[in-house]
Amino acid sequence: MTPVQRKDHLDTLAITLLVVCCAFWGYQQILIKFASREIPPLWQASIRMWGATALLWLWCQYRGVPLFKRDGTLKGGLLVGLLFAGEFVFIYLGLTHTSASRLTVFLYTSPFWVALLLPRFVKSEQLRRIQWIGLCLAFAAVAVAFSEAFLHGSIPVDPHAPPLRGSLPPEGAGLAWGGPAPVPGQWIGDTMGLAAGMLWGLTTLAIRTTKIATAAAEKSLFYQLGVTAAVTPLLSLALGETWSFDYSAMAWGSVFLQTAVGAFASYLTWMWMLRHYPATQMSTFTFLTPLFALVFGVVLLGEPLTLQLVLALLGVAAGIVLVSRKG
Numbered sequence: 001m002t003p004v005q006r007k008d009h010l011d012t013l014a015i016t017l018l019v020v021c022c023a024f025w026g027y028q029q030i031l032i033k034f035a036s037r038e039i040p041p042l043w044q045a046s047i048r049m050w051g052a053t054a055l056l057w058l059w060c061q062y063r064g065v066p067l068f069k070r071d072g073t074l075k076g077g078l079l080v081g082l083l084f085a086g087e088f089v090f091i092y093l094g095l096t097h098t099s100a101s102r103l104t105v106f107l108y109t110s111p112f113w114v115a116l117l118l119p120r121f122v123k124s125e126q127l128r129r130i131q132w133i134g135l136c137l138a139f140a141a142v143a144v145a146f147s148e149a150f151l152h153g154s155i156p157v158d159p160h161a162p163p164l165r166g167s168l169p170p171e172g173a174g175l176a177w178g179g180p181a182p183v184p185g186q187w188i189g190d191t192m193g194l195a196a197g198m199l200w201g202l203t204t205l206a207i208r209t210t211k212i213a214t215a216a217a218e219k220s221l222f223y224q225l226g227v228t229a230a231v232t233p234l235l236s237l238a239l240g241e242t243w244s245f246d247y248s249a250m251a252w253g254s255v256f257l258q259t260a261v262g263a264f265a266s267y268l269t270w271m272w273m274l275r276h277y278p279a280t281q282m283s284t285f286t287f288l289t290p291l292f293a294l295v296f297g298v299v300l301l302g303e304p305l306t307l308q309l310v311l312a313l314l315g316v317a318a319g320i321v322l323v324s325r326k327g
């Protein structure tokens with residue numbers, strides 16, 4: 001295999017792709033909300049993962065990318081797949097104990113795990129002091145965007161209820177807002193949100209430090225989609241979701257976009273970028289995803305434009321500028 005030409009900074013192409021991906025992942029929350037009126041969220045995620053796995057297999061057949069060739073990536077690939085799937089489990093179980101606003105803040109500790117751990121294995125991923133300031137600023141901005149609901153607390157979310165707003169990592173799924181009432185055991189959900197963020201960060205770490213780093217982006221994604229496609233139906237059954245394929249054309253259209261653009265095209269783009277650009281710098285851009293979700297809520301759902309959202313957008317933008325600065 002031709003050695004991968006890695007860059008030590010994010011160029012214009014990388015920044016453009018990251019913004020486009022994060023914008024779609026934010027918009028995807030609107031799609032998930034719409035489809036969840038008919039399709040239970042984990043069953044919806046299962047369909048999405050099955051479809052994306054099939055599309056990826058067809059893509060690899062067309063491009064001549066070997067998926068089942070013995071190349072020493074099996075252990076690393078299964079590890080990445082299990083971490084990716086485990087993130088899903090903690091997100092959905094966490095939502096039964098805490099609010100989406102609180103879980104979102106804990107979930108987006110992921111870039112810190114990447115920034116803290118990855119440089120121990122890959123020296124080129126080390127962040128400078130100014131970049132650490134940018135990372136902390138971007139995280140603080142996300143916390144500001146969700147501060148009101150976070151500080152006042154809210155009821156845990158029923159995984160079967162239609163999601164209203166939310167934010168998730170590149171693997172995508174819907175979060176919902178609960179009502180304003182603190183509940184016992186909320187710390188359990190908060191801990192699960194933190195665990196989900198850690199697993200997201202560890203997924204990136206495993207992709208960069210195991211044998212899977214030498215595999216094609218398609219094969220790396222195939223492990224993640226395949227394992228998650230096997231896990232999410234089991235979790236769906238465990239939560240008592242009702243399975244069906246009798247849904248409206250609009251619901252299926254939403255799932256199609258989530259599958260073809262979200263789980264297939266955007267995730268494949270992300271995997272390709274992890275092979276060519278610094279993961280620590282890339283991770284900072286994911287702070288845009290929950291804010292894009294809120295922006296689309298304002299534009300498409302008529303939700304209020306708050307001062308917190310404006311300040312958060314400015315804060316994340318400033319943080320990204322600092323992290324993306326060349327040395």
